[in-house]
Amino acid sequence: MTPTYYLVLSALLFGLGAVGVLVRRNAIVVFMCIELMLNAVNLSFVTFSRMNGNLDGVVMAFFVMVVAAAEVVVGLAIIMSIFRSRRSASIDDANLLKY
Amino acid sequence: MSLLTAAPVETIVAPSVDFVAIMPVLILLGAAVISVVVEAAAGRKARYPLQVGLSAVAILGAGAWTVVAGSKSHFAVTLAGAISVDQATYVMWGILLALALVSVLLMADRVSEPGGAFVAQAAARIGSARDRTAALTATPMQTEVFPLTLFAISGMMVFPAASDMITLFIALEVLSLPLYLMCGLARRRRLISQEAAVKYFLLGAFASAILLYGIALLYGYAGSLRFADIAAVSQAGGRNDLLLLIGMALLVVGLLFKGSVGPFHSWTPDVYQGAPTPVTAFMASCTKVAAFAAMLRIFMVAFEPTSWSWRGVMWAVAIASMLIGAIIGITQTDLKRVLAYSSVAHAGFLLLGVISLSEKGVSSTLFYLLTYGFATIGAFALLTLVRSGEGEAPHLSAWAGMAKKSPVLAGIMTLFLLSFAGIPLTSGFIGKLTIFTAATESGMAPLVVVAMVATAITAFFYLRVVVLMYFAAPVPVTGGVDDSETVAVALPGAFTMIVIAVCAAVTLLLGLLPSAVIDLLTVHFPLLS
Numbered sequence: 001m002t003p004t005y006y007l008v009l010s011a012l013l014f015g016l017g018a019v020g021v022l023v024r025r026n027a028i029v030v031f032m033c034i035e036l037m038l039n040a041v042n043l044s045f046v047t048f049s050r051m052n053g054n055l056d057g058v059v060m061a062f063f064v065m066v067v068a069a070a071e072v073v074v075g076l077a078i079i080m081s082i083f084r085s086r087r088s089a090s091i092d093d094a095n096l097l098k099y
Numbered sequence: 100m101s102l103l104t105a106a107p108v109e110t111i112v113a114p115s116v117d118f119v120a121i122m123p124v125l126i127l128l129g130a131a132v133i134s135v136v137v138e139a140a141a142g143r144k145a146r147y148p149l150q151v152g153l154s155a156v157a158i159l160g161a162g163a164w165t166v167v168a169g170s171k172s173h174f175a176v177t178l179a180g181a182i183s184v185d186q187a188t189y190v191m192w193g194i195l196l197a198l199a200l201v202s203v204l205l206m207a208d209r210v211s212e213p214g215g216a217f218v219a220q221a222a223a224r225i226g227s228a229r230d231r232t233a234a235l236t237a238t239p240m241q242t243e244v245f246p247l248t249l250f251a252i253s254g255m256m257v258f259p260a261a262s263d264m265i266t267l268f269i270a271l272e273v274l275s276l277p278l279y280l281m282c283g284l285a286r287r288r289r290l291i292s293q294e295a296a297v298k299y300f301l302l303g304a305f306a307s308a309i310l311l312y313g314i315a316l317l318y319g320y321a322g323s324l325r326f327a328d329i330a331a332v333s334q335a336g337g338r339n340d341l342l343l344l345i346g347m348a349l350l351v352v353g354l355l356f357k358g359s360v361g362p363f364h365s366w367t368p369d370v371y372q373g374a375p376t377p378v379t380a381f382m383a384s385c386t387k388v389a390a391f392a393a394m395l396r397i398f399m400v401a402f403e404p405t406s407w408s409w410r411g412v413m414w415a416v417a418i419a420s421m422l423i424g425a426i427i428g429i430t431q432t433d434l435k436r437v438l439a440y441s442s443v444a445h446a447g448f449l450l451l452g453v454i455s456l457s458e459k460g461v462s463s464t465l466f467y468l469l470t471y472g473f474a475t476i477g478a479f480a481l482l483t484l485v486r487s488g489e490g491e492a493p494h495l496s497a498w499a500g501m502a503k504k505s506p507v508l509a510g511i512m513t514l515f516l517l518s519f520a521g522i523p524l525t526s527g528f529i530g531k532l533t534i535f536t537a538a539t540e541s542g543m544a545p546l547v548v549v550a551m552v553a554t555a556i557t558a559f560f561y562l563r564v565v566v567l568m569y570f571a572a573p574v575p576v577t578g579g580v581d582d583s584e585t586v587a588v589a590l591p592g593a594f595t596m597i598v599i600a601v602c603a604a605v606t607l608l609l610g611l612l613p614s615a616v617i618d619l620l621t622v623h624f625p626l627l628s
Binding site for chain 2: 007017018021031037038040044045053054057070081084085094
């Protein structure tokens with residue numbers, strides 16, 4: 001099985017995540033789509049690591065996981081705080097800042 | 100045959116670390132960690148002086164180290180090629196630390212907004228009894244903002260020194276994550292502050308995912324994460340150029356987002372408006388320095404051999420950024436948003452220097468970042484002083500007739516606005532002059548013409564504020580029932596006073612006697628990698 005398939009799968013997952021970010025309304029779901037994008041990228045890193053025959057990509061994948069975890073902490077804290085004041089996690093409701 | 104069995108077992112050699120070169124970063128990171136401990140261990144009263152003192156000492160210490168090590172030309176590529184500390188790095192660090200010090204002082208002020216610009220308890224739900232009590236009694240602000248700031252500054256320091264993609268990405272996140280939180284900590288108008296934090300976070304995380312995919316594709320192309328290797332491989336050619344081009348595009352989009360350039364600026368006005376004003380000042384100055392300094396290194400080191408492929412696109416981005424900032428800025432009625440669109444336009448001017456790809460281009464970009472940073476922090480510092488009953492009054496109507504209410508404030512604001520507009524005798528003029536000269540010498544004369552036009556358009560909305568301050572009558576109190584709409588100028592606390600004085604002095608001095616500083620900031624090639 002050629003590694004290219006994994007790259008295609010990764011691109012598809014990344015695209016799905018990106019579309020999700022753009023069309024979904026719930027902040028939590030948007031955030032999950034971003035996580036999907038990060039994990040799609042990880043798949044690419046691991047595949048390229050195998051194709052290139054060095055471990056840089058694997059190392060990078062570990063770093064991405066750590067960063068994604070940190071991002072969850074910060075992101076959920078922010079989304080929670082706005083949810084508690086608005087009783088809604090919809091990003092369409094957060095519309096005070098415009099023009 | 101798996102990778103692990105195929106690869107020969109290598110002994111891992113610990114990379115050498117040049118502690119002298121990276122000490123400024125270590126000082127700041129160390130201070131940030133101590134600062135977290137202080138936040139947990141020190142008593143409520145003791146925290147504020149401790150945190151402010153620690154932050155100021157750490158920034159000053161890192162700055163002093165940068166100056167000494169830089170003047171001794173202690174250059175190194177260290178940590179297994181992850182960080183390059185060369186002359187350009189020292190210049191970038193110096194500018195960053197100078198702006199960071201001023202921003203931290205602005206954050207520390209607790210006088211013009213009683214209790215400080217930051218919320219007393221971020222966890223208290225908006226409108227809850229605890230939140231209202233804190234608002235009524237002007238409970239002193241949370242000092243959590245100082246460790247967050249120190250972490251953000253450390254990330255900003257590593258960002259332009261990064262020489263491989265791992266370090267670049269980690270630094271980007273280290274600088275971004277604290278900023279997302281800091282945006283949501285405003286004392287007044289907490290709803291829009293939290294909204295700004297959510298918007299910045301979601302868009303920022305989206306942009307870093309895009310940047311990361313770009314890194315993955317570049318790694319697939321070059322087989323290495325180091326900038327120098329990517330340059331070498333792309334120079335040799337013969338590989339899949341599609342990976343290179345898409346990877347480059349995605350990576351650059353992520354960076355342009357951070358620098359709030361052109362079509363990727365959509366977060367800028369909302370976040371600048373919603374965030375606490377000192378944080379806005381910090382973002383507008385320091386984040387911009389970090390983003391553009393990192394762009395300088397990436398373009399100069401990694402993408403220089405392939406400049407034929409991206410230069411045209413960057414021309415379009417620069418034009419879009421300048422025109423979007425200039426034209427949409429005209430229609431704004433909130434001074435914070437005006438300054439946000441002005442920062443988008445300035446990002447376009449800065450891009451001119453970045454894509455010049457010359458020694459002069461790099462030097463002029465860094466000088467421009469210095470002048471723009473100080474003028475921006477000064478303008479936002481003044482903005483914190485003009486207040487109505489519900490906090491700051493950033494609406495333009497509040498500034499009508501300001502020259503009668505407070506001639507000094509109006510005068511200094513005029514200085515900053517003239518500097519943004521690039522009027523001679525201010526630092527902004529010298530900044531624009533050097534950057535346009537560098538761009539023309541690199542054969543980008545048509546772009547410079549567009550930049551001139553954009554400058555003229557932006558001058559219109561800066562001068563509109565000046566006219567409003569000097570020639571318009573103060574808007575009378577509307578309604579007449581409650582006086583919450585009365586706009587008054589608060590007396591600045593000592594910290595804000597220092598910030599405004601320093602920013603005004605720098606803006607004037609760099610306009611009158613720029614040559615010494617320009618010499619100091621001149622970057623000599625080659626950049627280490």
